Amino acid sequence: MFGPLISKPSTSKANKTGSWRVEHKPKFLKKDCIACKMCVLICPEACITGEAKNTYDYDSNFCKGCGNCAAVCPKKDILMVKEEE
Template sequence: MRLDLGAIAKAGSSKANQTGSWRNFKPIFHQEKCIGCSLCKIYCPEGCVTMVEKKKYTVDYTYCKGCGICAEECSSSDIDMVVEEK
């Protein structure tokens, strides 16, 4: 990926930079205690969390860096961060 002056990536280039391999931990969505608050989706800095149906979310592991923000913000503690097995 080419960066312009000031280290700014070209618009629309984030899809080409698949950052999932950077991860040491990955989020596991249990779908048991979810109340559908969408905080995991709202706070994900990469936009990896999407709603599949009411109270069911999924993660695009191609871009998920494993930061754990989704698990930290989950108001029902329904997301666990587990060690990534490579």
């Protein structure tokens, strides 16, 4: 009865929230990573995946550029860079 105005509940995984990102994005250097998973745990979009050292990366379709991952990485193996880089 309300037609297309009502949509189903969803999650940030289903909706590509990466379109909201402004100015900065993370860059995973993959040099000194120790696979501690801190970046995975802190990411509010659950868009970081990886298994072993130097394999962690993020999905830009969902990243909002908050910088949490770079701030928490104990090895400084994630940098926040300008969107165009």
